[in-house]
Amino acid sequence: MTQPDSxxxxxxxxxxxxxxxxxxxxxxxxxxxxxxxxxxQTIIVAMERQPPHFDRRQMTLPL
Incomplete structure (x- = not known):
């Protein structure tokens, strides 16, 4: 889990x-x-819907 920003x-x-x-x-x-x-509960639901954080420095591999 990533830490949410303020x-x-x-x-x-x-x-x-x-x-x-x-x-x-x-x-x-x-x-x-x-x-x-x-x-x-509101925060937990929001964390579950939070889009995944992708590191832009990481190269994506084609599937």
Missing amino acids: LWLAQSLLNAPGWARVALTAPNERLREQAAVELA
């Missing part, structure tokens, strides 16, 4: 449901925990 991570968080982003600051502990789980 811009990609920021975009993933901004694409998370709004309620989850706001609920991180809620006074209710249970709601904060649910929001954290939702944000974590």
